[in-house]
Amino acid sequence: MANTVFIKPRHRVQVKPGAVVTLGQAAQIAAPDGGLIRRLKTIPLYRIQPSDKNIVIIDMMQMIRAVFDVDSSLDVQMIGPSQTIIEVVYEKRKVSTASFVLVWLLLFVGSAMAIMNFHEDVSMQRVHRHLYEMVTGQAVDKPLLLQIPYSLGLGIGMILFFNHWFRKRINEEPSPLEVEMFNYQQSIDQYVILHENKESLRPLDDA
Known part of the structure; x- marks a missing residue:
C-alpha cells in the first residue's frame, strides 16, 4: 500500500x-507520501504543438507510462475517466463596439419579428378581443386590459424560463437551454475522445 x-x-x-x-x-493524484505526490505532479506528459490546433487527448495509458518512467516500482491505480481533454485556449480578439451593436440589433429585430409573426399566425389579437368581450361584455378593438399584462407576462416568463436576468442567475437550477448545451457539450466531448485520441485508433495493417 505504501507504493500505491x-x-x-x-x-x-x-x-x-x-x-x-x-x-x-x-x-488528481493521491498517495500516502506527500513528497511523492509533488514529484508526480511535475511529470511532463505532452507539449502543445501548433499542429494540435485546439484539442489534445491524453490517454490514461500515457499517464501510466509517464509514471513508470519515473518510478517503475509504484502501483498505479486509475480511477474515473480514461482520458483527459486538453483544450488549447488562444487569445481572443476583442469585439468592436460596432460589431456588438450590429449583432444586438440583428438579434433584437429577428426575435421581435419571430414573436410578431407567431402572434399573427395564431390571431392573438382576435383572441384577446374575444376574451375581453366574454369577460366584460364589451367589444373593443384594442383590449389593453389583456394585452398589457400579456406582454409583461411574456417577458417575465422568458426570464424565468431561461433563469437569467442579464448575467445574474435567478436560482441554482439549470435552465432548459443550459441543459441542452450541457448535453451538446457531452456529445462533442465523446466525439473528440473517439476521433482525436490516436491511441484508440489502430489501422488494419498496424502490427
Missing part, C-alpha cells in the same frame, strides 16, 4: 499554446 498511487484524470483542462501539460494538471 491513485490517479484520477480530469475531464477537461485548459492550457495556453506551447504549454507543457504535466500530470498534476491533467489528473
Whole structure:
C-alpha cells in the first residue's frame, strides 16, 4: 500500500499554446507520501504543438507510462475517466463596439419579428378581443386590459424560463437551454475522445 498511487484524470483542462501539460494538471493524484505526490505532479506528459490546433487527448495509458518512467516500482491505480481533454485556449480578439451593436440589433429585430409573426399566425389579437368581450361584455378593438399584462407576462416568463436576468442567475437550477448545451457539450466531448485520441485508433495493417 505504501507504493500505491491513485490517479484520477480530469475531464477537461485548459492550457495556453506551447504549454507543457504535466500530470498534476491533467489528473488528481493521491498517495500516502506527500513528497511523492509533488514529484508526480511535475511529470511532463505532452507539449502543445501548433499542429494540435485546439484539442489534445491524453490517454490514461500515457499517464501510466509517464509514471513508470519515473518510478517503475509504484502501483498505479486509475480511477474515473480514461482520458483527459486538453483544450488549447488562444487569445481572443476583442469585439468592436460596432460589431456588438450590429449583432444586438440583428438579434433584437429577428426575435421581435419571430414573436410578431407567431402572434399573427395564431390571431392573438382576435383572441384577446374575444376574451375581453366574454369577460366584460364589451367589444373593443384594442383590449389593453389583456394585452398589457400579456406582454409583461411574456417577458417575465422568458426570464424565468431561461433563469437569467442579464448575467445574474435567478436560482441554482439549470435552465432548459443550459441543459441542452450541457448535453451538446457531452456529445462533442465523446466525439473528440473517439476521433482525436490516436491511441484508440489502430489501422488494419498496424502490427
